[in-house]
Amino acid sequence: MPPVVTVASPAASQEVAAVALQERYGHVRAASCRLAAPLSPEDAMVQSMDDASPAKWHLAHTTWFFEHFVLEAAGQAPLRPQWNYLFNSYYDSAGPRHPRPRRGLLSRPSLQEVLEYRRQVDERVLAALDGDVLPGPARERLELGLHHEQQHQELLLTDIQHALWCHPLRPAYRADLPRPPDAAAAPLQWMAQDERIVEVGAPRWPPGPDFAYDNESPPHRVLVPAHAVASRPVTNAEYRRFVEDGGYRTPALWLSDGWARVQAEAWERPLYWEPGLDAACTLGGLRPLPPHAPVCHLSYYEADAFARWAGARLPTELEWERAATPLPVQGNFADDGLLQPRAARGEGLQQLYGDVWEWTSSAYLPWPGFKPWQDDTGEYNGKFMCGQWVLRGGSCATPRGHVRASYRNFFPPHARWQFAGLRLARDRA
Incomplete structure (x- = not known):
């Protein structure tokens, strides 16, 4: 007797994909907050050079990306329209923006307000995914936004490393980080x-x-x-x-x-x-x-x-x-x-x-x-x-x-x- 082959319906496949996207969204967004957790509010607003950005700005900008490019495409109005100027990076199509070399002057909003902004936008994105109200282009931008956030996770680390290196006492981002094995490198071939x-x-x-x-x-x-x-x-x-x-x-x-x-x-x-x-x-x-x-x-x-x-x-x-x-x-x-x-x-x-x-x-x-x-x-x-x-x-x-x-x-x-x-x-x- 030939084996029975079960083929998932298109609707079922879409539902599985939607759940996977929700899970991945939550995982990527939570990773950014874990990376920022060792930082004090003072650490999070330091900008040590023009090429770097404060950790608080990274947390807010990646959130703005989802709000502007995903939720607004689904017809949702921004939570704080005035923040568009603060947290736009280089998108001329999105309007004017705060100069990059002066991001460290943004003492307001506070780190706590930025984290609350993240929570509110995450709730909106997950609700939109759960209700299947995001049009195709918005879902594509959501996928792009996850990869964009991963880029900023690395930048958050490299930028805070530079900021702490500039500090006279050379404090650690995390003093409990394990040390790499002290092993000889393989011979170069x-x-x-x-x-x-x-x-x-x-x-x-x-x-x-x-x-x-x-x-x-x-x-x-x-x-x-x-x-x-x-x-x-x-x-x-x-x-x-x-x-x-x-x-x-x-x-x-x-x-x-x-x-x-x-x-x-x-x-x-x-x-x-x-x-x-x-x-x-x-x-x-x-x-x-x-x-x-x-x-x-x-x-x-x-x-x-x-x-x-x-x-x-x-x-x-x-x-x-x-x-x-x-x-x-x-x-x-x-x-x-x-x-x-x-x-x-x-x-x-x-x-x-x-x-x-x-x-x-x-x-x-x-x-x-x-x-x-x-x-x-x-x-x-x-x-x-x-x-x-x-x-x-x-x-x-x-x-x-x-x-x-x-x-x-x-x-x-x-x-x-x-x-x-x-x-x-x-x-x-």
Whole structure:
């Protein structure tokens, strides 16, 4: 007798998907509040530099995103219309906004008011999902909003790390954070890659079933020349040798803009390293520098200079994606609770995901055939395709499940406060 095959009805499948979306919404939103929980109200409003934002602002902005792009699309009026000016980030289509460098001046609303705002918007979103009153575009924006919030979870951590590092007493975000295992890194090996035509990029979402940002699409075929990539990222001990060898005093190693930045800002070592090169300020406070863990908090300029000093180069993002695509997305992510890179273990290509974002030599430019999303969320990625460089792979502060082989992060070349490191590459004849 043939087996009985049960096929779920479309209505039942939609109901299961709706429940899963509700659960994921609750999980992502709760994660932001857990990350902010160790902070005092005073901590939560500190802005230590123009590129960073206060934790309170991150909590409010991600909430504003759901209210503005999801609930208003469903016909609901905003709870506090005047907050649109305070918590809009860079969406010109959403109206004027408070200047980014002055977000730390927003002592009002209070942290408690922001948390109450989150609670009220969450109630509205969950009720809209439960009542199935969100139109299709609003549901798509809800999905985008979850990934957007995960990006801000990492920014919340990196921004508060910078703020606490600026404090004279160097307090810890969480003094109880576990320390990464003090293990020797696997020996660096060169992994040879033959010349090959490969497909990179992700199917456009929507209509594709799997979320991807618009800057990841469309899939396209490219010729990747023969090359070799290092089996793991560069370690603290390896980068220390560069510092001790006068790397920050040798102009021939640096791009012109990078050398100008070194001179103007008196760079002598990676951000957060102590002058003795044996300790660094971490989210767990001032701690000994683990020699075998991946070096991080480097600018593109520093990564490029080290690669030049090492007789190598940075990989292109095409080379990186080709190496990462066959591998499972596994690694040391924020969910593991270390919030610090750990030494590589094992054989073959390691740590392509998690631990540290890896600078590539690729400028952040559109893929052939790129089209931004065709509504006001089209401002999300495309308008930044100038003066930025691509990083790949995620970090120890990235939420698990947020990245994939096609994920394209980007920052200006001088940015140092992110968990950014490097992996070496070199040409092959």
